[in-house]
Amino acid sequence: MAAEAKQTCYEGCAVDSFQFYLERSGEHAAVLKGVQNLLPEEYKRIGAGKTSLDVLGVGSGGGEMDVQLLSLLKSTFPTVPITSCIVEGSSSLTDNFKALVAKTAELQSIPFSWHIMHSEDYEKQVKAKGDIKKFDFIHMIQMIYYVDDLQETIKFFQSLLKKNGRLMIVVESANSGWDILWKTYKKELCVGSIQEYRSSGEVVACLKSLGLKYEEHLIPQSFDITDCFDPSSEPGARLASFMTGTDRFHESFSLEIRAGMLDLLRNKCSTEKDGRVFFNGNMSCILIHA
Numbered sequence: 246m247a248a249e250a251k252q253t254c255y256e257g258c259a260v261d262s263f264q265f266y267l268e269r270s271g272e273h274a275a276v277l278k279g280v281q282n283l284l285p286e287e288y289k290r291i292g293a294g295k296t297s298l299d300v301l302g303v304g305s306g307g308g309e310m311d312v313q314l315l316s317l318l319k320s321t322f323p324t325v326p327i328t329s330c331i332v333e334g335s336s337s338l339t340d341n342f343k344a345l346v347a348k349t350a351e352l353q354s355i356p357f358s359w360h361i362m363h364s365e366d367y368e369k370q371v372k373a374k375g376d377i378k379k380f381d382f383i384h385m386i387q388m389i390y391y392v393d394d395l396q397e398t399i400k401f402f403q404s405l406l407k408k409n410g411r412l413m414i415v416v417e418s419a420n421s422g423w424d425i426l427w428k429t430y431k432k433e434l435c436v437g438s439i440q441e442y443r444s445s446g447e448v449v450a451c452l453k454s455l456g457l458k459y460e461e462h463l464i465p466q467s468f469d470i471t472d473c474f475d476p477s478s479e480p481g482a483r484l485a486s487f488m489t490g491t492d493r494f495h496e497s498f499s500l501e502i503r504a505g506m507l508d509l510l511r512n513k514c515s516t517e518k519d520g521r522v523f524f525n526g527n528m529s530c531i532l533i534h535a
């Protein structure tokens with residue numbers, strides 16, 4: 246199967262690289278701040294008059310964001326029973342997620358069902374069973390890059406929404422540093438787990454072509470990539486490796502390509518302040534209606 250051949254799900258050193266990136270970038274804090282501004286009102290609309298709430302997380306990784314989203318939902322509707330279903334292809338990140346749930350007191354009343362598989366396989370399984378479980382809130386945070394077919398994935402998960410439900414997609418923004426880097430160096434970068442780079446521009450174009458109602462909100466984010474420009478810096482090489490989707494930045498590209506990428510990172514994808522280089526890691530939170 247194509248998804249397995251591409252190995253989109255994080256295992257082994259991809260997990261370490263992702264954890265390192267999360268620590269250096271502060272991405273989770275930025276996503277949390279962005280969604281905390283939006284979700285309290287959104288949750289009230291989603292849950293109005295309901296006697297139970299079902300949540301689906303797709304590509305949840307270690308669950309750090311899920312735990313926050315569920316805790317917020319629980320505090321909005323303290324007496325309404327909530328269930329949580331997770332579709333995540335990485336077994337090691339799912340183990341981390343389970344450990345996090347076990348130590349989070351607010352979540353002890355929420356039953357979890359775990360589907361350790363690609364979203365494409367979940368879709369096949371649901372369709373084959375015929376008994377289609379629907380959800381009030383579905384989220385896909387920083388994972389849409391990895392699905393085989395963008396349009397099919399959005400269409401399928403949107404079709405799982407209950408009345409007043411929302412599908413939330415968090416994705417790198419059009420014209421962010423990520424979008425500029427990955428589109429300029431498409432030939433060199435789109436050869437591994439990401440074969441077709443997508444920013445919010447592609448997601449929004451897809452929503453328009455499907456005729457779905459949505460709102461897009463900016464999640465501002467930037468992080469210090471100064472170390473990437475020091476060829477002897479190990480953390481700089483690790484960060485550049487994650488940002489280019491490679492195991493080892495210095496060994497993966499020719500000197501000329503590396504120099505071009507670093508020049509682009511500094512001059513087109515970042516701003517400089519007090520001698521430090523800050524990468525534009527802006528994201529979008531797209532809320533799609535049922």
Ligand SMILES: C[S@@+](CC[C@H](N)C(=O)[O-])C[C@H]1O[C@@H](n2cnc3c(N)ncnc32)[C@H](O)[C@@H]1O
Nearest residue numbers: 253254255304305306334335363364386388391
């Ligand atoms: C960048 S991480 C984001 C994880 C988490 N949402 C977060 O924000 O911390 C992408 C996640 O998507 C998972 N993933 C990639 N392709 C997938 C697929 N087709 N179906 C389900 N999960 C997938 C990876 O294993 C990884 O956990």
